[in-house]
Amino acid sequence: MKLSSKGRYAAMAMVDLAFHLRADPATGKVAPISLADIAERQEISLSYLEQLFGRLRRSGLVKSVRGPGGGYLLARAAEQIRVADVILAVDEPIKATRCRQGSAKGCLGKSGRCLTHDLWEELGHQIHLYLNAVSLADVCHRRVWLSGWAPGPERAARADVLVAAEPVAAQ
Numbered sequence: 071m072k073l074s075s076k077g078r079y080a081a082m083a084m085v086d087l088a089f090h091l092r093a094d095p096a097t098g099k100v101a102p103i104s105l106a107d108i109a110e111r112q113e114i115s116l117s118y119l120e121q122l123f124g125r126l127r128r129s130g131l132v133k134s135v136r137g138p139g140g141g142y143l144l145a146r147a148a149e150q151i152r153v154a155d156v157i158l159a160v161d162e163p164i165k166a167t168r169c170r171q172g173s174a175k176g177c178l179g180k181s182g183r184c185l186t187h188d189l190w191e192e193l194g195h196q197i198h199l200y201l202n203a204v205s206l207a208d209v210c211h212r213r214v215w216l217s218g219w220a221p222g223p224e225r226a227a228r229a230d231v232l233v234a235a236e237p238v239a240a241q
Contacts, residue, residue, distance in 0.1 A: 077157040080122045081209075082112050084131070084156045088148040088206040102134075102141030122160055129159035148210060154201035 086108045093100050105123060109116040123142060126132045131151055132142045144151060208214055 076160050079114050080156050080160040081153055083108050083114065083119055083122060085206055085209045086112055087142060088144060089210045100143060102143050104141040125160045131155060131159055148207035149205050151206045152202050153204045154198055157201060
């Protein structure tokens with residue numbers, strides 16, 4: 071399965087936004103983040119981010135603030151926004167089959183489904199479940215496990231590294 075740059079960049083930008091939002095100590099208000107700042111930090115084209123944030127705003131994931139000092143804020147807490155929400159908001163399908171959704175033809179056109187159709191369909195389902203289980207806050211706080219979403223006793227021995235720029239010991 072391939073996730074296009076649209077979904078990856080939207081997720082990167084939303085995590086950046088969540089990570090950099092801070093309340094002003096004097097007023098207690100959260101200052102919006104400009105897309106130019108996100109574009110610079112994440113090395114994403116500003117015009118591309120503008121397109122993505124238009125979709126994210128229409129999906130209710132971000133709010134825009136106009137004027138001097140304007141930018142974007144999360145519409146909900148980072149703990150309440152799932153990575154799957156972000157990817158779906160920019161019209162990125164989370165699927166691994168080559169079938170068109172709802173098509174009676176299947177992967178092979180007139181021949182029906184390929185032998186591995188159910189395998190790829192379940193992979194797409196598992197990817198969606200995983201991305202729906204991970205919030206922006208989870209990514210910001212490096213709570214995304216390499217060996218599973220929530221390390222249980224059977225995974226404890228292998229779940230000792232977090233997804234991060236550098237490996238970090240589990241806490």
